[in-house]
Amino acid sequence: xxxxxxxxxxxxxxxxxxxxxxxxxxxxxxxxxxCTSACTVNSAAPEYNPRRxxxxxxxxxxxxxxxxxxxxxxxxxxxxRCPREVSAMDIMLAARSxxxxxxxxxxxxxxxxxxxxxxxxxSVPVKGDIKKIRGELGLPxxxxxxxxxxxxxxEFERSGLLSLIxxxxxxxxxx
Amino acid sequence: xxxxxxxxxxxxxxxxxxxxxxxxxVLSSVGVETSEMIxxxxxxxxxxxxxxxxxxxxLNRRNFSLARGEILTVCDECFASLQDASLEIDGSxxxxxxxKPFVAFLSENEKExxxxxxxxxxKCAIQHSCHLLRxxxxxxxxxxxxxxxxxxxxxxxxxxxxxxxxxxxxCGGQIVATSRVREVLAKRKIxxxxxxxxxxVVTTCAxxxxxxxxxxxxxxxxxxxxLYALALGSEPSAVGLTPELFERVARK
Numbered sequence: 509x510x511x512x513x514x515x516x517x518x519x520x521x522x523x524x525x526x527x528x529x530x531x532x533x534x535x536x537x538x539x540x541x542x543c544t545s546a547c548t549v550n551s552a553a554p555e556y557n558p559r560r561x562x563x564x565x566x567x568x569x570x571x572x573x574x575x576x577x578x579x580x581x582x583x584x585x586x587x588x589r590c591p592r593e594v595s596a597m598d599i600m601l602a603a604r605s606x607x608x609x610x611x612x613x614x615x616x617x618x619x620x621x622x623x624x625x626x627x628x629x630x631s632v633p634v635k636g637d638i639k640k641i642r643g644e645l646g647l648p649x650x651x652x653x654x655x656x657x658x659x660x661x662x663e664f665e666r667s668g669l670l671s672l673i674x675x676x677x678x679x680x681x682x683x
Numbered sequence: 684x685x686x687x688x689x690x691x692x693x694x695x696x697x698x699x700x701x702x703x704x705x706x707x708x709v710l711s712s713v714g715v716e717t718s719e720m721i722x723x724x725x726x727x728x729x730x731x732x733x734x735x736x737x738x739x740x741x742l743n744r745r746n747f748s749l750a751r752g753e754i755l756t757v758c759d760e761c762f763a764s765l766q767d768a769s770l771e772i773d774g775s776x777x778x779x780x781x782x783k784p785f786v787a788f789l790s791e792n793e794k795e796x797x798x799x800x801x802x803x804x805x806k807c808a809i810q811h812s813c814h815l816l817r818x819x820x821x822x823x824x825x826x827x828x829x830x831x832x833x834x835x836x837x838x839x840x841x842x843x844x845x846x847x848x849x850x851x852x853x854c855g856g857q858i859v860a861t862s863r864v865r866e867v868l869a870k871r872k873i874x875x876x877x878x879x880x881x882x883x884v885v886t887t888c889a890x891x892x893x894x895x896x897x898x899x900x901x902x903x904x905x906x907x908x909x910l911y912a913l914a915l916g917s918e919p920s921a922v923g924l925t926p927e928l929f930e931r932v933a934r935k
Contacts, residue, residue: 548852548853548855548868549853549855549858549864549868551852552864552867552868552871553862553863553864553867556864577733578858578859578862579858579859579862579864580858581813581853581855581856581857581858581864581868582729582813582814582857583813583817583852583853583857584813584814584816584817584818585813585817585853587817587818588816588817588818588819588827595818600733601729601730601732601733602733603733604732604733604734605733605734605735605736608734608735614732614734615859615860615861616860616861617859617860617861618732618734618859621732622731622732622734625724625725625727625742629722629723629724629725630693630696630697630724630725631693631725631727632693632694632697632698633697634697635697635698638697638698638700641700642696642700642703645700645701645703645704645921646704647696647700647703647704647707648719650696650697651721652722652724653722655722656721656722656724659722659745660724660742660745663738663741663742663745664738666737666741667735667737667738667741669731669734669735669737669738
């Protein structure tokens with residue numbers, strides 16, 4: 509796995525590691541490795557190792573890479589099995605927003621889902637024949653009114669996420 | 684009988700209308716009234732994938748404002764996201780309606796449902812969804828290491844859950860699309876269920892349903908509501924059960 513994408517400077521990397529110390533009870537970790545032995549992703553991809561990722565934050569000021577933070581399946585087994593209530597999952601989730609606030613994008617599939625919520629309210633497209641099938645099954649129409657949609661879109665504008673994503677798009681992140 | 688605000692999420696109404704039909708059939712079979720949450724948005728699972736907590740919270744604050752009374756979810760990602768948002772908002776002094784996952788509804792109404800339902804006689808491999816069980820101190824739905832709600836719910840309609848090695852592991856559906864692990868986990872799960880001789884895989888999470896279906900060419904993957912609807916007399920085709928699966932029931 510490569511280093512942080514987008515070419516963050518050494519100082520930024522250190523600051524990110526320090527930010528992550530505040531997340532998911534990271535400082536309580538005593539490196540027993542229960543998270544790694546529980547981790548579903550680790551069982552299929554040993555290079556993803558939550559204990560080591562936390563060690564990087566605690567000991568060497570090295571945050572997880574962009575690739576690492578998007579490998580987490582969010583299954584929550586790390587926290588469930590941790591004797592110290594450390595959540596590698598929450599640390600990875602927090603790191604995703606730090607990467608976005610820095611100079612990385614977010615993965616294409618997640619960006620597509622977010623764009624879809626912004627424009628339709630749903631994270632996935634409404635399948636072509638779904639309205640017909642719903643009618644045949646006697647289900648109510650799928651409908652989000654223009655006013656409702658405007659409210660939903662406004663939340664993305666208010667938080668600044670919409671402009672952040674649109675600004676990032678087109679940056680060189682082909683992986 | 685309690686009335687619920689039905690929160691359908693994204694996947695059920697747009698990809699799995701048969702599951703929605705099944706849910707509505709099950710609810711009406713025991714005389715439960717529901718109100719629609721018209722205009723509700725995506726629950727933005729995992730705090731909007733970890734990308735932006737403010738947006739996640741705002742979307743769900745809005746979703747809660749559309750509810751009249753207790754919310755019933757039919758996807759466990761939705762349940763977790765709404766529950767997390769509720770706990771976060773509760774801290775600021777507002778009181779929000781409670782959120783209940785579909786399997787908890789079945790459990791509470793087990794006696795009445797069991798009396799009305801036919802026995803299906805299927806062997807089911809349970810897919811326990813991660814976000815229903817964990818973090819268990821937050822979810823408080825079931826035992827995270829030895830969950831019983833799904834097993835009991837299947838018992839009530841004459842189905843047997845078969846033990847399989849990957850019962851408690853994640854389906855991989857929330858892993859980023861570019862990672863090969865996403866597929867590895869799903870295939871491992873399906874082959875474990877097939878190895879255990881299951882007739883189908885059963886879940887209460889629409890994300891597990893979507894992801895596992897994509898990687899299961901032979902073994903049917905169904906939402907628990909579909910089996911319940913079938914047991915309660917819905918037309919198999921109206922609740923999306925394939926002829927293959929229905930034949931397995933008919934043969935029992």
